Amino acid sequence: xxxELSPAEEKLASMLSDLAVDPTEATRRSIxxxxxxxTARQTAPGRRVGGRxxxxxxxxxxxxxxxxxxxxxxxxxxxxPASPTYMIRVTxxxxxxxxxxxxxxxxxRVGFARDRFQQAREIxxxxxxxxxxxxxxGRGYLxxxxxxxxxxxxxxxxxxxxxxxxxxxxxxxxxNQVDQSGANxx
Amino acid sequence: xxxxxxxxxxxxxxxxxxxxxxxxxxxxxxYRFVAVRSAGQRxxxxxxxxxxxxxxxxxxxxxxxxxxxxxxxxxxxxxRHKIADHRRRLRPILQSDLDDMHTRxxxxxxxxxxxxSRDRDRxxxxxxxxxxxxxxxxxxxxxxxxLELVEVAAVTGRTVGAVKSLQHxxxxxxxxxxxxxxxxxx
Numbered sequence: 001x002x003x004e005l006s007p008a009e010e011k012l013a014s015m016l017s018d019l020a021v022d023p024t025e026a027t028r029r030s031i032x033x034x035x036x037x038x039t040a041r042q043t044a045p046g047r048r049v050g051g052r053x054x055x056x057x058x059x060x061x062x063x064x065x066x067x068x069x070x071x072x073x074x075x076x077x078x079x080x081p082a083s084p085t086y087m088i089r090v091t092x093x094x095x096x097x098x099x100x101x102x103x104x105x106x107x108x109r110v111g112f113a114r115d116r117f118q119q120a121r122e123i124x125x126x127x128x129x130x131x132x133x134x135x136x137x138g139r140g141y142l143x144x145x146x147x148x149x150x151x152x153x154x155x156x157x158x159x160x161x162x163x164x165x166x167x168x169x170x171x172x173x174x175x176n177q178v179d180q181s182g183a184n185x186x
Numbered sequence: 187x188x189x190x191x192x193x194x195x196x197x198x199x200x201x202x203x204x205x206x207x208x209x210x211x212x213x214x215x216x217y218r219f220v221a222v223r224s225a226g227q228r229x230x231x232x233x234x235x236x237x238x239x240x241x242x243x244x245x246x247x248x249x250x251x252x253x254x255x256x257x258x259x260x261x262x263x264x265x266r267h268k269i270a271d272h273r274r275r276l277r278p279i280l281q282s283d284l285d286d287m288h289t290r291x292x293x294x295x296x297x298x299x300x301x302x303s304r305d306r307d308r309x310x311x312x313x314x315x316x317x318x319x320x321x322x323x324x325x326x327x328x329x330x331x332x333l334e335l336v337e338v339a340a341v342t343g344r345t346v347g348a349v350k351s352l353q354h355x356x357x358x359x360x361x362x363x364x365x366x367x368x369x370x371x372x
Contacts, residue, residue, distance in 0.1 A: 004350070009357045012364075015310060016329035021221035022214055027232060031217075032210055034236045039205065039243040102248065143271075147241035150263035151248035154343070 078119065081133035102148075103156045109145045110163045113138035117170040124174070124181040131178045135171060142167055194251040197243075205246070209239045212257060216265050218331045224269045234272050238265040255340025258333060262341055313363040321356030324349055 005013060023031070077092070079085035093112050097105050116138035120131040142164060149157055149164075188207070196204035213235065220234045241264050251257050314322050320342075327338045328349075335353075339346045 005357075008361060009354075012357050012360055013329045015306070016314075016325060017332070019222070019307060019310060020218045020330045020332060021231075023217045023232075023235075027217075027228075028210070028213055031213060031232055031236045031239070032206065035209060035239045035243065036202070036206055038240045039202070143241070144244075146267040146271075147264055148245045148248050149267065150260050151245070151250075 080119075080123070080127065080130040081137065082127075082130050103152055103160070106145045106148065106152065106156075106160045107163065109141040110160070110167050113141040113145075114167050114170050116141075117167070117174040120174040121177050124177045128178060128182055131174070131181075135174050135178065138167075138174075139171055142171070190257045191251045194246065194249055194257065197246055205243060208257070209242065212261050213239065215258065215331055215333065216261055219262055219327075220265055220269060222326055222330050223266070224272065230272060234265065234268045237271075238268045241268065253340065255334075255337040258337045259340045309364065309367060310360075313360050313367075316363060317356055317359055321352050321359065324352040325356045325360070328353055 077089055079089045093108070097108055100108055116134040120134040120138070123134075124131045145160065145164060149160060152160060188204075190208065190211075193204045193208040193211075197208055216238055217231065217235050220238070221231050224231060224234060238261065242261055245264070249256070249260050251260075314325065317325070323342060324338055327333045327341060328335070333341065335346050335349055338344075338349045342349065344352075
């Protein structure tokens with residue numbers, strides 16, 4: 001690794017290498033076991049890595065088409081996690097994500113997350129459990145965006161990072177409000 | 187040995203053996219990166235590495251691995267975000283944490299030897315901190331994380347020539363600082 005280094009540089013490089021912290025064999029095995037178990041859940045039959053199965057989205061789209069009056073769908077966009085229509089809301093979001101390009105997908109995710117944080121603040125006093133779940137689901141969208149950030153161009157990464165920073169601030173505010181309402185009730 | 191690009195393509199098609207081989211291959215590099223960046227306790231480092239690899243598996247479909255260093259760049263970007271996620275929860279840096287994490291065979295060394303080694307590590311950490319951020323980043327990625335020049339270039343978005351230059355200047359500054367400290371750094 002130390003091609004073209006002078007003897008003094010090689011000595012320094014070797015001292016720096018001594019600062020490296022390597023995982024033990026047991027640690028490597030333990031980490032890989034956890035990773036493969038988690039990814040097995042993600043890639044179980046009918047699922048693809050990193051998303052909900054396509055057939056589920058398709059089936060839900062058909063169901064929406066048959067059942068779906070525009071009003072039913074529109075009302076589901078504000079559905080709360082405890083409501084049966086929350087699944088329609090999530091599936092509708094999935095369909096929009098599936099149809100979006102890479103950058104637009106991240107914009108949508110951040111938007112879905114911020115909607116949830118805003119909604120969590122609105123219901124923090126009256127429905128704390130749903131508010132908590134909304135914050136958690138919103139954070140899930142942000143985590144997905146962060147994990148896919150590197151697939152965007154440098155400019156797009158900058159834009160999405162700004163959106164993420166604002167969304168993180170929204171999330172913290174929503175969490176504070178939910179916690180505060182819990183403390184007041186307690 | 188099968189190349190990263192082939193493993194990525196096979197893993198995208200649902201080949202779990204390829205996925206495992208790909209992630210296992212890069213695990214030590216991610217671990218060293220997380221350990222040096224987060225300076226947390228070993229359990230925290232393991233958690234962050236595991237979460238990073240799970241997120242990587244989840245976003246694999248967005249990865250284009252046709253260029254050298256693409257997988258490294260992608261994994262380190264994910265790890266960077268995971269470190270940021272954990273940062274609020276991590277304890278402040280304690281030298282004892284770093285000492286605990288080192289896997290060198292301290293047990294067999296004499297007490298004076300251990301003290302000298304730790305003193306040298308501390309001086310090296312201080313000297314690294316006094317370099318320009320660009321030089322420190324290159325030296326850390328190159329010699330502590332253990333990346334090749336071309337990988338450092340991919341991760342930092344610089345040319346190999348620029349990385350070599352930063353490496354050379356960084357090592358020269360490091361040597362000067364250690365000599366000025368008035369001790370035999372060899």
